[in-house]
Amino acid sequence: MEYTKPLARLIEYFQKLPSIGPKTAMRLALYIVKMSEQEVSNFAQALLDAKSRISYCETCFNMSCSNPCEICSDNQRNKTIVCVVAETKDLMAIEKTNEYQGLYHVLQGLISPIDGIGPDDIRIKELLYRVANNDIKEVILALNPSVEGEATSLYLCKLLKPFNIKITRIAFGLPMGSELEYADEMTLTRALEGRVEIE
Amino acid sequence: MEYTKPLARLIEYFQKLPSIGPKTAMRLALYIVKMSEQEVSNFAQALLDAKSRISYCETCFNMSCSNPCEICSDNQRNKTIVCVVAETKDLMAIEKTNEYQGLYHVLQGLISPIDGIGPDDIRIKELLYRVANNDIKEVILALNPSVEGEATSLYLCKLLKPFNIKITRIAFGLPMGSELEYADEMTLTRALEGRVEIE
Numbered sequence: 001m002e003y004t005k006p007l008a009r010l011i012e013y014f015q016k017l018p019s020i021g022p023k024t025a026m027r028l029a030l031y032i033v034k035m036s037e038q039e040v041s042n043f044a045q046a047l048l049d050a051k052s053r054i055s056y057c058e059t060c061f062n063m064s065c066s067n068p069c070e071i072c073s074d075n076q077r078n079k080t081i082v083c084v085v086a087e088t089k090d091l092m093a094i095e096k097t098n099e100y101q102g103l104y105h106v107l108q109g110l111i112s113p114i115d116g117i118g119p120d121d122i123r124i125k126e127l128l129y130r131v132a133n134n135d136i137k138e139v140i141l142a143l144n145p146s147v148e149g150e151a152t153s154l155y156l157c158k159l160l161k162p163f164n165i166k167i168t169r170i171a172f173g174l175p176m177g178s179e180l181e182y183a184d185e186m187t188l189t190r191a192l193e194g195r196v197e198i199e
Numbered sequence: 200m201e202y203t204k205p206l207a208r209l210i211e212y213f214q215k216l217p218s219i220g221p222k223t224a225m226r227l228a229l230y231i232v233k234m235s236e237q238e239v240s241n242f243a244q245a246l247l248d249a250k251s252r253i254s255y256c257e258t259c260f261n262m263s264c265s266n267p268c269e270i271c272s273d274n275q276r277n278k279t280i281v282c283v284v285a286e287t288k289d290l291m292a293i294e295k296t297n298e299y300q301g302l303y304h305v306l307q308g309l310i311s312p313i314d315g316i317g318p319d320d321i322r323i324k325e326l327l328y329r330v331a332n333n334d335i336k337e338v339i340l341a342l343n344p345s346v347e348g349e350a351t352s353l354y355l356c357k358l359l360k361p362f363n364i365k366i367t368r369i370a371f372g373l374p375m376g377s378e379l380e381y382a383d384e385m386t387l388t389r390a391l392e393g394r395v396e397i398e
Contacts, residue, residue, distance in 0.1 A: 003291070004264045010249040013242045017227050028216050030288055032246055033253050033262055040250040043212045044243035047231055050209040051239040054232050063232055065203045089229055092202070 007033070059130070061106040061123050063088045071104060078102045080137040084127065084156065086110050086144060094142065102140075105130065110148035111155060119155060127156070131163050138166040145172050145190070206232070258329070260305040260322050262287045270303060277301045279336040283326065283355065285309050285343060293341065301339075304329065309347035310354060318354060326355070330362050337365040344371045344389070 003011065007029055014025035032040060056062065057069035060082075064070060071077065081102030085091050091104050109122040131139065139160055143149035153169060160167050173191035174183055183191070202210065206228055213224035231239060255261070256268035259281075263269060270276065280301030284290050290303050308321040330338065338359055342348035352368060359366050372390035373382055382390070 004253060004262065004269065006245070006248040006252045006264060007262065010245045013245045016238075018230050019223060019226065024218060026288060026291065027218065029249060030262070030286075031217050032249055035250070037250055039215075040246055044246045046205070046209045046212045047239055047243045047246075049205040050228060050231055051234070051236055053205045054203060063203065063206065063229070065205060070203065087229075089225060092225065 056106075056108075060104045061108055061126065062091055062104060076101070080135055081140065082127075082130065082136055082138070083140040083142050085142050086149065086152075090142065090144075102138075107143075107152070110143060110146075111152045112148045122152075124156065124159070128159060131160065131165065136165060138168060141167070141169045255307075259303045260307055260325065261290055261303060275300070279334055280339065281326075281329065281335055281337070282339040282341050284341050285348065285351075289341065289343075301337075306342075306351070309342060309345075310351045311347045321351075323355065323358070327358060330359065330364065335364060337367060340366070340368045 010029040010032060011022075011025045014020050014028045015022060020028070032043075035043075053065050054063050055065075055067070057064045057067055057072055059068045059072045062069045062071060066073070078101050082105050083091075083094065083100060083102055084105045084107060085094065086107050086109060088106055091106055094100050094104075105123065105127045107122045107124065107127070109117055111117060111119055111122065127139075130136065139156075141153045141156060143153050157167055171194055172187070173194055174180065174187060180188070209228040209231060210221075210224045213219050213227045214221060219227070231242075234242075252264050253262050254264075254266070256263045256266055256271055258267045258271045261268045261270060265272070277300050281304050282290075282293065282299060282301055283304045283306060284293065285306050285308060287305055290305055293299050293303075304322065304326050306321045306323065306326070308316055310316060310318055310321065326338075329335065338355075340352045340355060342352050356366055370393055371386070372393050373379060373386060379387070
């Protein structure tokens with residue numbers, strides 16, 4: 001039996017989304033059919049709104065409806081510190097800690113020669129321009145501890161050195177609540193390398 | 200930091216869907232913003248289409264754009280057998296086996312006193328009407344092996360007995376590829392009870 005056509009199409013669209021497999025796509029599509037007409041129409045409108053109204057801040061390349069974005073235009077924030085992240089979702093993760101009060105720079109990707117992504121494909125030029133033309137005292141590199149993240153961090157470090165500013169990197173080590181026994185070798189190595197003196 | 204409003208709204212809508220938690224909802228919403236305008240508009244249209252065009256077959260209560268549905272109106276199918284399932288997704292799972300050639304009856308739920316769902320809240324009356332008014336020779340009960348599924352099966356069995364037709368139940372036992380060692384007691388008990396003579 002074929003699914004009835006509008007259902008098959010909806011399942012297909014759900015399946016295009018990340019982390020949605022065929023079973024989940026079917027479950028979601030069936031759920032949509034059971035929702036009220038009003039709710040479905042609101043959901044469809046929310047999709048269209050998000051796409052049409054959100055674009056990128058031209059300073060930090062965070063997703064936003066305004067330009068500059070809410071963070072860049074917030075005068076309470078420390079404009080001398082810039083935290084470099086790969087994607088908007090990383091920015092959001094850091095914002096959730098409520099600990100960081102500086103600005104961001106979203107690279108919109110990481111250098112990855114295998115995927116054909118070179119330094120010119122991500123927002124590196126724009127970062128250098130910001131550092132050159134603003135009173136920035138510290139750049140924090142907050143990229144994933146992956147091959148691509150490490151490569152991008154090294155590359156950025158080399159480019160930022162001449163500006164004579166503080167360049168830092170977030171700490172890699174054991175996650176809180178984990179057990180040393182089960183940590184992988186790489187994490188343990190980084191945790192040992194990054195050991196901090198107890199005062 | 201608050202999410203920018205259209206994004207927050209979209210995340211909220213995604214989170215209302217089953218099996219979508221806050222993290223997945225955020226990932227999906229960010230993905231939507233990165234999709235092309237055309238794709239987002241197609242997706243929104245697919246949602247609206249599915250809701251507006253799909254309704255229920257008035258014979259078997261399967262989701263369909265037509266009434267009677269594709270299965271009920273298919274003359275290749277054996278109209279003397281009716282397989283009773285709880286939800287459309289169960290029907291779809293059985294259809295995927297390509298083994299079953301009879302008709303279906305979707306109860307649209309299971310009897311569950313805890314959730315306040317009684318026999319009158321699901322399509323039991325309609326099943327009895329079908330059995331009474333059609334040349335049906337066998338009813339297969341294919342309900343989940345849960346408390347609700349068992350209760351509903353028992354209830355249906357009692358109601359169907361007077362019609363003097365064959366009433367069967369799908370087999371419960373060890374799933375294929377599983378290991379006896381790891382099977383739970385209930386499954387093993389049912390597998391033993393349902394043992395079949397080797398010919």
